[in-house]
Amino acid sequence: MTPRRPKAELGPAIRAVPLLAADNVTIQLLTPKQRQQLLSIASKVHYPKGQVIYRRGTPGSWLFFCQEGIVKTYRDLPSGTRRITAFLFPHDMFGLAESGRYVNTAQSVTPVTAYRVAKDTLAAVLQQDAALEYHFLAKLAHELRGAQRRAMLLGRRDAAGRLAMFLMLMKRHGAERTAGDIIRLPMSRSDIAAFLGQSLESISRATTRLTKMGIVQFQGRNAVRVLDSARLEELASNL
Amino acid sequence: MTPRRPKAELGPAIRAVPLLAADNVTIQLLTPKQRQQLLSIASKVHYPKGQVIYRRGTPGSWLFFCQEGIVKTYRDLPSGTRRITAFLFPHDMFGLAESGRYVNTAQSVTPVTAYRVAKDTLAAVLQQDAALEYHFLAKLAHELRGAQRRAMLLGRRDAAGRLAMFLMLMKRHGAERTAGDIIRLPMSRSDIAAFLGQSLESISRATTRLTKMGIVQFQGRNAVRVLDSARLEELASNL
């Protein structure tokens, strides 16, 4: 229970309070010992494309770390429409629950490799390693910022602008995986619509509009080439 | 709001990983020693109504805990419109930053009493007290769920439904402060509009509609009496 750590100074080791810093903390940043510890309590799991990982409302005993592939979390509303709350990329954490039950349903968009940790086990470990716990704080703060960005996005009313923001968002996440001006969109139009809170048709019209404006060019359904990055960013930031 | 169970010793005290539990963890749940420690590094600050507490983009050295009153956090968009990202109530934490700078502007809606803690100081304390840090994890998870709820809300297109959701949201937070069926709305219509991502006029029309439907009854501008709780909830949950 006593935090026993190389205990240099608190100074440099602690860069800033997570709420206030930490752009994207990944498991890679852990010390070997910490990573070792996490791996020892985690199990690697694979999901084929389209697999439901857990359902909203079921007891939430596990926490997940996306390692490879893309996961979506969503809720189905009484009206029958679906709202996607987030797309999770490698190194993202998911499994948020409330009162012991998952608040969203999680489903793989592509084949997924993830680490799965029992909440109780993890809690015990965290209670003994303040530094490790600190990384989780940072991760949560990161998620929070993402949720706020998304709320910002949803405030917009124009379809083209929303789509532009979405493309910028995807660009960030796929940056290291694709050539410079190509953005991969592994999810369907329906998924994009459910994420942006618009109808499938509106998304479709928005894509054609962006294409006709000469801002992007689709390479098949799941990839976009950005032709005019400046105007895309302007569209995305303008509101 | 709802009275929490008495805390047990460390074992059971860890009920679950914060991502998976923790409805509303407040500073009250800390042990006397922890509270003492927090208070020793925090300073109490007061703000009159309408005071800007910090601005988006400025270096974020402080973390705040609302003790009394209501705070709003927002961003002003290029177009000149304002988007309120959150209303903070007593026991809520605010001061989220990215790359060392505040991501939102914070301003008091009512006179506010808050505790202010330097991030570095807090970080040092957290690194030495895993249990305390745990409470922060829980708090962050709570904020995250709030942000997701709000994103859900923003997905709706109908003004009346959004307003209904907003009222339910306010009802939760003001539960212990007002009589059963009265909801206090300390913020202006403009603030509500900026929060819901709609025009001021739409909010106004929505309020009159709800009134004419016999669901609510306004008592001045800053308080609503709920006449038909069932229909209000139905409106809020529908879609």
Add this chain to the structure above:
DNA sequence: CGTCCGTTTGAGGATCATCAATGTCCGTGG
């Protein structure tokens, strides 16, 4: 080569934003 699923395109109706004017509340000062 045909089917099926996802996507695109079209027409009509509903909702909201915008612009503009009127109305209400509240604090201030006479």
Add this chain to the structure above:
DNA sequence: CCACGGACATTGATGATCCTCAAACGGACG
């Protein structure tokens, strides 16, 4: 105590945007 001013809120009319329903199109895969 009352009158006034200004900020806030409501109401109305118009136009733009998106959603819904419906049909045609396209690629993936057997």
